[in-house]
Amino acid sequence: MKRLESDSKERHGQRTGLGETEPDRAGGRTAGATCEREPRMPLRFFHGSIRKKLVILVLLATLPPFVVLAFNELAGRRHLVEMAGSDTATLLRGFTEVQRRVTDSTRTLLQTVAAMPEVQAADADEVHTILSTLISANPVYTNAFLLDLDGKVVAGSIPGRPDFDFSDRKHFIEAMETGYFASGEFVVGRAMLRPIFPFAMPVHGPDDLLRGVIIIGVDLSHYGVLFDKSAFPTGSFFGICDHKGRRLFRHPASEATPLGAPIAQEVFLAASRNDGPGIMHSMGSDGPRRIVAYESIRLWSGSEPYMYMFMGFQEAELLRQANIQAVLGGVTIAVSLALALLLAWYAGGRPLARSLEKLTKAACNVGESGRMTPSNLDYSDGEMGQLGKAFDTMGHLLEEREAERNVALVRLSESEEQYRILLESNPAGICLVDPETMAIEFANPAFLRLLGLGPEDVGAIRVSDIHPPEDLEAISESFMRHSRQGVSFSAAIPCLTRGGERILVDISSARVRIYGRVLLAGFFTDITERKRYEDALVVAKEAAEQANRAKDEFLANISHEVRTPLNGVMGMLQLIRVSATSGEQLANVDIAIQSSRNLLRVLNDVLDFSKIEAGKLDLYNEPFDLAGLMRQCVSLFKQQADEKGLVLDSRIDPSARECYLGDEGRIRQVLFNLLGNAIKFTMYGSITLEAYALAHPEPGCERLFFSVTDTGVGIPDSKVDYIFDSFTQVDSSLSRKYKGVGLGLPIVKRLIRLLGGTLVVDSEMGAGTTILFNVQVRIPAKGACVKPKGVPAPESSIPLRVLLVEDERVNMLMARRLLENLGHTVTCAENGEKCLQVLRGERFDVILMDIQMPVMNGMEVTHLIRNSEDFRHVADIPIVALTAHATRRDREAALKAGMNEYISKPFEKEHLEATLQRFAGR
Incomplete structure (x- = not known):
């Protein structure tokens, strides 16, 4: 302190000496004239009166803290905006991951429902039970419906059968055309009358034919709850639009941003033209300018986005407090500087020099250490005292601004700590990969636990180290392709743990930019157990379907093999009944016939029960x-x-x-x-x-x-x-x-x-x-129930020439005797080929045709008779199917093949005769 005072005195004395020689300059050169030499060019700026020098010194003294303050303010604002953009993109990533999980869950859920036999059979009651249970167990869905091929509702999660038509909806049309899982677009739900986002899944039957479409609506309002729980700043918003840019959801809602209306064109164009996530500054649809993060969501890699998500913060709200402080600081500094300059202009002499020395020292301390020290000037000492007070006031303001800046930095640090905790506690494994070297530069604890790694492995391992060698080439190529294109993707990929265990991981990857560097962000979820369960379900489903097919084939075969001999038994019994000579014989034969009918009824019941249980029983209107x-x-x-x-x-x-x-x-x-x-x-x-x-x-x-x-x-x-x-x-x-x-x-x-x-x-x-x-x-339409007049049965039987085509010897013998007893002339053929040989040389009134025969079956024979040029002369002959295949489908197949009538075995003599007489005289 003493050294500073002596230096000050020396400098003061020099200035006084210069002042004393001033009057002698007019008289000529003196000893003191050496002090009047022209100043060097760098010092000419300071040459002049004390007031000028004081003003310059005040400016120089106050300039460093002012520059430091302005630089810190600008740097802080820029850093605040950059951090806000990065944080917004990170937060939006959490929302998009939720939507991808919802979409994947919806796809898996609809695949499971579409594979259910009740759904494939369009059993309205069962489908309603399934869908209503699904909706009650999953609040994220609004309603679900099973639609027929015309887009009409078969059944849904709500009671009854609403008269809704979805044939014009995008998701229904795409599911019908592609046969795969499809997404929709902005739509107001026809059941709940509020905006929803729909998905659709086609329903294929066991024959792989398209039977219908299951649609389900996702309620987007849960994002509002998630947004509110996150405690975002005032003026923040979260929004969703469909692939056309129509607003699906916005929270908080406002009249300026109605649902279904287009979002801001500038924002939608930026999101749709950028394959990956991004950040932009935009004027919102409701007015304020915002920092907006956006990201597209796709059904699968390479497909067009079906949805875009946005999250934004108002720049004005983000910078409001900083602007207020900057304005106040600037005004205060400007006032203080003006006051200091005013005081400097009117100050002068020795006291002023000392005071300036103190101010210079205090200013240097601020510039060197960033800490404010008081000027120690007497505030009552006229203008210099006021200058000292203004300087100290400015110093206190700087300290306050510095304190506020430190508080902001602490809050920023707390925010970063929250994100760090979020990453470390996240159950999904998260890592960052350098796309050039494929080195893993960051990994959260869940990622390390998943692969059995330690913190020391981060930075030392590459993507190739965690994947099986045989899959490495395809995985690396996929990573690199998406890295170059900047496209997010999600896939189930095999991985190897540190212990060599092979696990299956669902990996979602996206390109992100952190502090100017482009990295790949990977999100890992272990789906090994889920995949094993799904594989077990597939195996069980295939086994059940194989068992059902085997059962159906067995029952159909049993039906045919039982009906064939039963036909012979009942036919012979009917022949015996005609020739019975006593009442006791007649009664015995009637008992045997009734027992045969009871056996046939039991057989029909077993077959019907099997069809009902398998969901294959056909109903007709x-x-x-x-x-x-x-x-x-x-x-x-x-x-x-x-x-x-x-x-x-x-x-x-x-x-x-x-x-x-x-x-x-x-x-x-x-x-x-x-x-x-x-x-x-x-x-x-x-x-x-x-x-x-x-x-x-x-x-x-x-x-x-x-x-x-x-x-x-x-x-x-x-x-x-x-x-x-x-x-x-x-x-x-x-x-x-x-x-x-x-x-x-x-x-x-x-x-x-x-x-x-x-x-x-x-x-x-x-x-x-x-x-x-x-x-x-x-209720039938008018005239739909008019009974056909038909051909009246003749009062007496007309003898006919009958060609009997039957491969089973007992049934052929029985049918021939039965027909001859009825007065008909019978020619027999044991298979389809023999039938065609007989028809080349003879004509008949009617053909009784078995279906299942060796060499050539009844369907093939009928087709040749109706369509071949060789048999044009008998193409119109009546053909009656006489077969042990007894289902409605068998009847329809026979009539479609060209047969005129259908009789199932075992048959009654009266029924056979009535059928033959219908063709008499044709």
């Missing part, structure tokens, strides 16, 4: 006469009822129409089973069959109700549900009185459910039972 159906049921069981002394009658309520559209055959099958059981379990009294109709909510439909009431033994309450189980009866003991295989009522229950109805049982032990069921039928 055809016109049928309700009164005729009731008469047929009563007439069939009338003889059995009369034999037991029971009264069997029927009634139709006036509410019922004469004709309906439905599956008459399946309704008849239900009634046959119920009437047969009623007769079996009723010893005396009566059995009544009733029918009535009620309105149905769906236009053009009605509920048709049937009830079967008997006065039989009744059913215990504890057994009502039990009797509808497969292969069960009320009395299952070895000494039970009533026989049966226990398939009738289970088939009834399942058929009623397939027909869109329900069943109710009301029974009292010893008093009787009433079984009430309903089916859904359609």
Whole structure:
């Protein structure tokens, strides 16, 4: 301090000496004249009066802190903007990863649902149960529907069958055209009437034919909850648009940014033209200028983006406090500087020099150490005191600004710490890879645990070290290709742990820019167990399908092999019945025929039950006469009822129409089973069959109700549900009185459910039972139920020339004798080739054609007869299929091949004769 004072005195003395020689300059050169030499060029700036020098010194003294302040302010603002952009992109990455997970989960979920037999069979009740359970278990979805090939709703997660048409929707059209998982675009849900984002998955049947499409809507509002929990700054927003730039979601919402409207053109063009994530500065649709991060989302690598996500912060809000502080600081510094210059201008002399010395020292301390030291000037010492006060005030302001800057740096450090904790606690493995060297430069703990690595391995290992050698070339090529193109991708890739264990990892990768460097960010999720489970499911599914196919083939073969000999048995019994000479023989033959019919009924029940269980039972919508159906049921069981002394009658309520559209055959099958059981379990009294109709909510439909009431033994309450189980009866003991295989009522229950109805049982032990069921039928158009007049049956049989084509010897012998007993002339051929040889030389009135034969089957023979030039002379001959293939599909196939009629084995003599007589005289 003393050294500084002496130096100051010396400098002050020099200045005083110079002042004393000033008057002598006019008189000539003196000893002091040497001090008047022209100053050197660098010092000429300081040459002049004390006021000028003081002003210059004040400017020089205050300039360093002012420059430091301005530089720090600009650097801080630039750093703040850069960090905000980087943080925004990082936060948006979390949202896009959530959407990719939702999309992948949706794809897997819809694949699983589409593979279910109930969905492939379009069972509306089962599909509703599946979809409603799916929606209730996954709040992220709004509604789900199974659509037919026309885009109409078959069933959905909401009750009933909404009359929605999705045929014009993008996701439905793409799923139908591509046969793969498809995304939609902005749409207002037709069930919930709010914006959703839909996906679609085609449904293929076991034959790989397209059966329909499953669509599901994703509720985007959960992003708002996630956004609110993140505590973003005021003015921030998160938005989503579809591939056309239409706004799907924005949070917080505002009138200036309605859903469905286009987003800012500038933002959408930047996002759509950039293959990867990016950051831009843009004027938002609602006005404020923002820092906006964007990223595209694709269904798979290489596909067009189906969605874009955006996140933005207002630049004004981000820099508001910094701007306020900068303005206040600038104003204060400017005022202080102006005051200091004013005081310097009016100050002068020795006291001013000392004061300036103190100010210079304080200014140097600020410039060198960045710390403010007081000027120690007397604030009451006129203008210099005011200058010292202004300087100290400026110093305190700098200290405050520095303190505020330090607080901002602390907050920035805390923010960085939060992101660090987020990375370290994230369950997904995350790493950063140098695309040039493929070295892993950063890895979070989850990544190290996944591959069994340690912190020391980061930077020392490459991507090639964590992948199997045989897959390395393809993986490296994929990494490099996406790195060059800057395209995000996601794939299931095998990896090797430090211990050599092979695991399967779902890897999502994207190109990111960090402090000017382009790196690859990888997100690793272990899916080894999930893949094993999925593979096990596939194997189990294939095994189940193979078992079903084997079962179907077995049952079809058993049906054919049982019907073939049974046909011979029943035919021979009918021949014996014609020649029976006594009442006892006739009764025995009738018993044998009835037993054969019972065996055939059991066989049909087993086949129907198998088809129902496999979901392969076909239903038909055809016109049928309700009164005729009731008469047929009563007439069939009338003889059995009369034999037991029971009264069997029927009634139709006036509410019922004469004709309906439905599956008459399946309704008849239900009634046959119920009437047969009623007769079996009723010893005396009566059995009544009733029918009535009620309105149905769906236009053009009605509920048709049937009830079967008997006065039989009744059913215990504890057994009502039990009797509808497969292969069960009320009395299952070895000494039970009533026989049966226990398939009738289970088939009834399942058929009623397939027909869109329900069943109710009301029974009292010893008093009787009433079984009430309903089916859904359609009201036919006017004229649809006009009965064809047909060809009237002749009063007496007309002898015909019949060509019998049959490969089984017993059936050929039986059929030939039966036809000859009916008065017909019969020529036999044991296969299709022999049939064609006979037709070349003879003409016949009708051909009875077996289907399954060696050498050439019945379908091939029929096709040649109808289409070959060699058989044009017999191309119009009636052909009747006579086969042990007994399903509706077999009948349809035979008629489609060109046959005129179809009779399944075993057949009744009367039915065969009536069919032949229809072709008499043609």
